Amino acid sequence: MKEKPDKRNFFEDVYQVVRLIPRGRVSSYGAIASYLGSKGSARMVGWALIAAHPFSASQIPTHRVVNRLGLLTGKQHFDVPSAMQERLEQEGVRVQNDKVVDFDQLFWDPAKELL
């Protein structure tokens, strides 16, 4: 039987990893992409989150995924732009000027933590 191509798998893979991000922690697109094997295709992770948008709010903590600089680049895609920052602060992550404070410290790398 022919199974579904890997395309679908990519999205699910992203969802899995994002879902594994501990509360109060954040990850980056590139880190996830690298972990999936598509090193450099961080954009696809972002796309996956957009596709996950309807899912995420209640299933996947997409607000814990930011760019490598700790900037909440995707907040604009939330129902409410401030929702992303609100949720992060609610989990103990301080956000200043749309950027995660101590991002380096809160950074959760699947390639290492999930090893």
Added chain:
DNA sequence: AATGTGACACAAT
């Protein structure tokens, strides 16, 4: 079928 767009990342200038 082909082109453009996109929640990024990195190298070069």
Added chain:
DNA sequence: TATTGTGCCACAT
């Protein structure tokens, strides 16, 4: 140090 340009892969039109 900041800015610009290119690479990456999948989806939308």
